[in-house]
Amino acid sequence: MGAKLKMLRKAALAVVVGVSYLVLAGGLAFAGCHPDVTVKSGKALFQRDCAGCHNKQPGDTSPFGPPNLHGVFEHKVLTPEEVRNIIRHGKGSMPPFGSLSDTQLDHLLAYLKAQ
Numbered sequence: 001m002g003a004k005l006k007m008l009r010k011a012a013l014a015v016v017v018g019v020s021y022l023v024l025a026g027g028l029a030f031a032g033c034h035p036d037v038t039v040k041s042g043k044a045l046f047q048r049d050c051a052g053c054h055n056k057q058p059g060d061t062s063p064f065g066p067p068n069l070h071g072v073f074e075h076k077v078l079t080p081e082e083v084r085n086i087i088r089h090g091k092g093s094m095p096p097f098g099s100l101s102d103t104q105l106d107h108l109l110a111y112l113k114a115q
Contacts, residue, residue, distance in 0.1 A: 035110070042111025045104055049097060058115070066094065070115045080109050 046054075046069075056068035072078055078086075084105055090096035100108070 038107050038110045039114045041104075042107035042109070042114075045100070045108045046111055049100075050108075053094070069112055072115070073113050074115070080113075083109060083112065 050069070053066040054069045056062070056065070056070065058068075058070040060068050060070075067077075072083065073080065086094065087097050087100065087105060087108065089098070
């Protein structure tokens with residue numbers, strides 16, 4: 001019994017240390033990933049699925065073509081839920097991207113928020 005108790009104590013200590021680290025580090029962003037990893041993953045998704053149409057540079061306010069997504073949250077143009085809904089279901093000439101998982105959408109939104 002003594003060895004099992006020691007092993008349980010070590011396991012409990014590891015959990016406490018791990019949870020404490022997450023709390024002190026501010027928690028993990030979106031779907032259990034480190035914020036940097038989340039944003040990088042979102043950038044890769046943006047490059048793969050969005051940049052073909054939304055590849056305007058920051059500050060490009062030309063009215064032609066799809067909207068510029070740089071600063072979409074900073075300027076409060078759309079809420080994250082509105083963006084999620086547009087990506088998932090499409091809008092106007094934009095096709096739906098319903099095949100993206102919730103985690104992928106979270107990563108994409110994290111990238112857009114970082115712009």
